Every structure is written in C-alpha cells, then in structure tokens.
Amino acid sequence: MEDETENKVILHGTFVSPYSKRVELALKLKSIPYLFVQEDLHNKSQALLQHNPVHKKVPVFVHKEDPYKRSKVRFWASYIQLHLFDVVMKVVKTEGEEQEKALTEVKEKLSIIEKEGLKDIFSDTNGKPTLTNETMSLVDIVMCTLLSPYKAHEEVLGLKMVDPETVPGVCSWLTAINETDVVNDLSPPYEQVLEILRAFRQMSLSCS
Numbered sequence: 001m002e003d004e005t006e007n008k009v010i011l012h013g014t015f016v017s018p019y020s021k022r023v024e025l026a027l028k029l030k031s032i033p034y035l036f037v038q039e040d041l042h043n044k045s046q047a048l049l050q051h052n053p054v055h056k057k058v059p060v061f062v063h064k065e066d067p068y069k070r071s072k073v074r075f076w077a078s079y080i081q082l083h084l085f086d087v088v089m090k091v092v093k094t095e096g097e098e099q100e101k102a103l104t105e106v107k108e109k110l111s112i113i114e115k116e117g118l119k120d121i122f123s124d125t126n127g128k129p130t131l132t133n134e135t136m137s138l139v140d141i142v143m144c145t146l147l148s149p150y151k152a153h154e155e156v157l158g159l160k161m162v163d164p165e166t167v168p169g170v171c172s173w174l175t176a177i178n179e180t181d182v183v184n185d186l187s188p189p190y191e192q193v194l195e196i197l198r199a200f201r202q203m204s205l206s207c208s
Helices: 018-027 046-051 069-081 083-094 096-121 138-147 152-158 170-177 180-187 190-207
Strands: 008-015 034-038 061-062
Touching: 008 018, 008 180, 018 034, 034 170, 069 083, 069 096, 069 138, 083 096, 083 138, 083 190, 096 170, 152 190, 170 180
Parallel strands: 008 034
Antiparallel strands: 008 061
16 A cells, blocks of 8 residues: 555644744645654654754655655755855955854865765765766755855965865865866856956955
C-alpha cells in the first residue's frame, strides 16, 4: 500500500512558532496537502536535525522528491544568502577594523560550508564539487552570484578571502562554477569586473 504521506510535503514545526505558522498558511492558501510534525524543541527529532544540521531550528519543509538532497540544497542556498552575502558585501564596502572583523566572519562561514555543506551539496560525488550546465542547482547559482569573481575581489581589496589552503573544497566549487559554459558566457571580462568593483568600493567608502 502506498504511504498516505508519500505525495505530501512534510512540515516540521511547532504550534507556537510564527515562522511555522507562515509556512502552514501558505500551504493552506495554495491548497497543498501536507503532514505537520510537531517538534519538541527540547528534544528535537533526528529528521529535523538531519534536514537543518547547522541551526537546528523550525520550520523545516520537506518534499518527497529526493527530500534529503533537495532539502540540503535549499538549506545551503538559504545559508549562503542569509549568512554570507551581507558580510561579504561588508568586506568590500569597509576598511580597517570593521573590514577585518567582516573578513574573519566570512572565513568562518566558508569554513562551515567546507566542513558541512559540500558533503551535502555534492553528496552524489562524495563531496567533490563537479558541475555542468545541466547539474547546476539553486545553491550553485546563489554561490555564483556572490563569489564567482572572488579573485577580482581579492585583487581590488588586497586581501585573501577564499584561501585554497583552508577551504580547498570551496575553491574547487568556485572553479567548477566558473568553468561552466553558462557562467563563462555571462561573465564580463576580468578587467571590467575589476573596474566595476573598484568604482563600487570607492563609492561605498565615500558614502560611509
């Protein structure tokens, strides 16, 4: 017999969480059937910890289509957007002690991706970053739009942001991203990227 939840999404949450409630409301409005799993936040389920290994928070939204891989990809795409994007921008837009603090935070976030993220994102290849136009996912796109020109960032800033000695996997991932046909086709010439970054940094510093 087919599992009655096989074609439903699963929502791990709590009745008192406003964040869980938002997702529930959206599912109800879209008439999407789902199974609500009430979590005890003092004794979280293994499923919750598996799908949200870093923050270990609710809500967690899981769908039947390869739920483990897809949820991991969504999680790390969100992680990069929420926890890395602003701090990378701060490195570009500041100087002195503020920049040093932001750079330290960038390296800490990249280390988490190195140690925890790559094995989830590239689970099919034992954590080794491999990429083609056809296999690019949401998390690759998010990482691309943030750090694909990291070497230009480093040249303009005169500092090392993505260190191949400490985060070799992340470096390999960015190389794989930059070697895809689609990224090559859409990337401006390196000198133009340098010019844009210098102008952006100068404008940011003059406005601060």
